[in-house]
Amino acid sequence: MAAVRLRKAFRYPEESDDDREELDEEEQDRVIQQLQQQNEARNAQYSLVFTAIPLVSTLTFLPSLFTAQSFGERLLSLLGILSLLATAYMMRLAPLHPDRKGKKPLSPENERLEKIHSALLPVNGAVGVLLTLIYLLFLRGGSSFIISPVLYLIPGVMLAVILLAKDTMLSVDLATLKDLQYEYKGA
Numbered sequence: 076m077a078a079v080r081l082r083k084a085f086r087y088p089e090e091s092d093d094d095r096e097e098l099d100e101e102e103q104d105r106v107i108q109q110l111q112q113q114n115e116a117r118n119a120q121y122s123l124v125f126t127a128i129p130l131v132s133t134l135t136f137l138p139s140l141f142t143a144q145s146f147g148e149r150l151l152s153l154l155g156i157l158s159l160l161a162t163a164y165m166m167r168l169a170p171l172h173p174d175r176k177g178k179k180p181l182s183p184e185n186e187r188l189e190k191i192h193s194a195l196l197p198v199n200g201a202v203g204v205l206l207t208l209i210y211l212l213f214l215r216g217g218s219s220f221i222i223s224p225v226l227y228l229i230p231g232v233m234l235a236v237i238l239l240a241k242d243t244m245l246s247v248d249l250a251t252l253k254d255l256q257y258e259y260k261g262a
Contacts, residue, residue, distance in 0.1 A: 203231030
């Protein structure tokens with residue numbers, strides 16, 4: 076016996092919006108504030124964790140900084156440590172949202188700090204690229220360095236991870252949710 080196919084008549088979906096409750100303005104504000112507090116708490120946790128990772132990573136360069144026999148190895152280790160410290164600084168203290176829309180004039184101290192923050196990323200990126208190039212040069216020839224040349228990749232990788240984490244933290248924008256608020260007109 077062939078499979079029997081029963082045909083069902085097409086029906087429009089029932090519009091049963093009666094069970095859905097609308098939120099009034101106060102409830103919307105409360106929900107948005109709650110989401111904002113959760114987002115700020117999560118950002119604080121991410122900031123703490125992603126600040127600690129580069130700081131702990133500096134420990135890989137400390138042995139060669141103190142026991143290296145060549146000036147070059149000490150310099151490279153110092154560059155690695157400075158790059159990781161700058162990465163930790165960028166994660167912890169650099170502002171997430173650059174609040175520069177011409178609304179308020181910056182004091183000379185804040186202007187100097189903003190210039191440092193804007194220059195920190197390119198300089199740190201250049202150090203990461205330099206250490207990566209040194210790693211690639213060590214692949215061709217043997218090295219007599221105390222630390223493994225693969226450790227020179229750590230500053231660049233940490234910088235990339237921190238930039239990705241900051242980008243993820245910035246991707247949550249509750250201002251658009253505030254714009255979607257509607258005014259509930261009661262019955």
